[in-house]
């Protein structure tokens with residue numbers, strides 16, 4: 783089964799604050815050259831929006847299937 787829930791980072795909005803990487807307790811993110819990358823999407827918890835709602839202040843995170851306005 784293909785994983786279908788994981789954060790997608792909009793690098794046009796991302797400031798590289800790394801709040802998302804520090805927030806997520808599941809090791810989804812790694813840091814590459816000062817920016818978070820979604821290195822382990824398989825670790826993301828289905829329908830968790832923790833990093834989007836609880837960490838990112840720049841609306842730079844969305845999830846597969848979210849509408850564009852999110």
Ligand code: SF4
Nearest residue numbers: 806826827830832833
């Ligand atoms: S949605 Fe939840 S589990 Fe997935 S990367 Fe964000 S904080 Fe981690």
Ligand code: SF4
Nearest residue numbers: 796797799800802838
């Ligand atoms: S919390 Fe948002 S702005 Fe900060 S590094 Fe993560 S995606 Fe980028």
